[in-house]
Amino acid sequence: MSIAAVWFRNDLRCLDHQALSEACKQHEQVRGVYFLCPAQLDEHVTAPMRRHFLRRALDELAAQLAALGIPLDIVNAWHFREVPQALVGYCDKFNIDEVFAHREWLVDEIRRDDACAAALEGRFRLLDDSLTSPLQISKDDGDPYKVFTPFSRRCRDHLRQHFPQCLRRPKTKGEPIEPSTCPVFGEEVSSDDWAASESEVLAQLRRFCSKQAGKYKERRDLPSEAGTSELSPALALGLVSPQQCLARLYSECGDTIWDTKSGPGTWFNELLWRDFYRHIAYHYPRVVMGKAFQPHTDHIAWRYDQDDFDAWREGRTGFPIVDAAMRQLKERGWMHNRLRMITASFLCKDLHIDWRWGEKHFLAHLVDADFASNNGGWQWAASTGTDAAPYFRIFNPTTQGQRFDPEGKFIRQYVPELAGLSGKALHQPPALKNYPGPIVDHSQARQISLALFKDLAD
Ligand SMILES: Cc1cc2nc3c(=O)[nH]c(=O)nc-3n(C[C@H](O)[C@H](O)[C@H](O)COP(=O)(O)OP(=O)(O)OC[C@H]3O[C@@H](n4cnc5c(N)ncnc54)[C@H](O)[C@@H]3O)c2cc1C
Structure with missing residues (x-):
């Protein structure tokens, strides 16, 4: 029987999850794994509220996966440096044939993934989970964009032709099992005001797109009003994908999303700002190392x-x-x-x-x-x-x-x-x-x- 592991990172959801879908399609048994790296979280300066939010999101994910018959293993790896060895040990322990994960674009994550790919010798598959991948979008001369407006124009052209098709939840892999829970891994501050389950986040997205996106342009700059989506915590941990955001926006607002002067078009642009800064961090890694872009x-x-x-x-x-x-x-x-x-x-x-x-x-x-x-x-x-x-x-x-x-x-x-x-x-x-x-x-x-x-x- 073939067994795959899905390595979850900042993509803590079951819907529209390429790596999970592929693993379920290609292997008879699937396990999920999350490498907890407390020293890395300290090094990257992680807020106590974010730690709490992450732990809640992992518990929610474990419950979703358990309903599909997929266990979620939380493995303590301390620091990114220790992850390759921990991954090899994990694969040996569970006889994993192949590991699936989504590509990340920052320098520490790229180094970690390169080391894991070398350690797993061809058994590590990295898939693209971005709205606009830094490997796909570039200027005509092949150089990366440095200015947002032409970047966003190119992205919109690209997305008109390749509109995101969101993936469904995979079919069950067995009888429902008891979900795991994530241990506390550092100082926490309650994040209970922020939705940490996929279903609550999707409801929030639906509400925003159907009721608020139309007025986004007029209200987005007024902090006393609930004019923005407040989906950023969910997007940061991948409880929802930007592809799902765009698809939902389109299904509620139709072709107005292509008009940059409309509310929905303005919100679409904000999702592209998120991608833009990922492209910049990938192509100009000095910005991630404390250096100025200029x-x-x-x-x-x-x-x-x-x-x-x-x-x-x-x-x-x-x-x-x-x-x-x-x-x-x-x-x-x-x-x-x-x-x-x-x-x-x-x-x-x-x-x-x-x-x-x-x-x-x-x-x-x-x-x-x-x-x-x-x-x-x-x-x-x-x-x-x-x-x-x-x-x-x-x-x-x-x-x-x-x-x-x-x-x-x-x-x-x-x-x-x-x-x-x-x-x-x-x-x-x-x-x-x-x-x-x-x-x-x-x-x-x-x-x-x-x-x-x-x-x-x-
Ligand atoms: C100094 C500074 C620091 C910031 N730090 C972060 C951060 O750590 N994390 C973060 O997600 N955003 C950051 N932003 C961008 C932006 O302020 C937040 O994304 C936004 O306030 C989140 O609220 P919202 O979900 O209601 O956004 P909405 O207006 O509903 O926008 C939808 C989504 O688009 C993305 N987005 C919106 N504006 C931007 C932007 N200017 N740059 C990049 N992505 C954007 C976010 O993912 C956001 O959730 C920062 C902006 C500034 C000026």
């Missing part, structure tokens, strides 16, 4: 001021929208996209602190942490990345607050010290007994930023 910007004289950094991360900068956003991150393990842009810009362009400090802080708190998207977002905000706009586009945190939280509903929710203020005073409050005055003068800080970048050009 190498000359590695010479910027960033500040490393712990007091200012603490004020930023604790939400006491005296800029209400920044403080509300940083407190949202702490409370929910998630932050609205507009606010990620505002807070990242504030750290880099108002406090002139190294974007890498901010990047790490986000990783340490986000339930949806995704290395490529986080790095891309930070480098975009710091003007060291792929942004086509010039470095002198600097967000004014006060006017951003006035524009995107005009009535201060969001600010009041997270900064109760300001609950009694309204109008201009809410966005530019004086120093209060329990709330600080602004820790920096924005117009002076802006001039310093311009000088920092101009010095590079000279």
